[in-house]
Amino acid sequence: MASPKSKQIIDSNYIIAKYMDYVLDHDGFPKSVYKFCKDIKIKESDFYNFFGSLEAIDKGIWSAFYNNAIDVMSKNKEYDDFSSREKMLTFFYTFFELLTLNRSYVLFTLNRHKMPMENMKQLRGLRKHIKDFATELIETDNDEKMFKVTKNPVAIYSEGAWFQFLFLLKFWKDDESAGFEKTDVAIEKSVNTIFDVFDNTPLNNVLDFGKFLWKEKVM
The missing domain is CATH 1.10.10 (Arc Repressor Mutant, subunit A)
Structure with a gap:
């Protein structure tokens, strides 16, 4: 039966x-x-x-991508021991892997309107998620610093993380490399550059990142 x-x-x-x-x-x-x-x-x-509303789904899909990325990351037993730099790298790698799995939809929805700003409205919820994630990372790092002068500005850092995401999203959209390997390189270089700037380390990586962007633009 x-x-x-x-x-x-x-x-x-x-x-x-x-x-x-x-x-x-x-x-x-x-x-x-x-x-x-x-x-x-x-x-x-x-x-x-x-x-x-239907507009709420547009925003909800991006929030779902974020939540799925966080869920995947949290299942890694070693994640809690990662440095803030490693956590940010892991997040971007994971998030863009999820976008790649849904690339047809993502590209379609990001080109829905002729006006770019109209297409950005669906990312409002995601913007808050990413800024909150970055805020948590920088606040954790600041707690470990003894002097106030060495602490990093949370608002600037979190906003920078959002603009970093927008840059990587545009890069990923235009990436035609096999397996989107150039996006992986862009993630690594951009995250390392941001953390180098905030850690006041030598700017070798900043220059390296600039050369990478220039090379991609020329090619």
């Missing part, structure tokens, strides 16, 4: 997965919550249990 079919659990992850599939299958975004719910065969009330 066949076992009865288990009922599909409808949660935020299910709705997000269906939304991303819808966008790619239809080569466009849903026109309304009603039409989207009808297409994926769920009640509107199920949708509104998790998202207040």
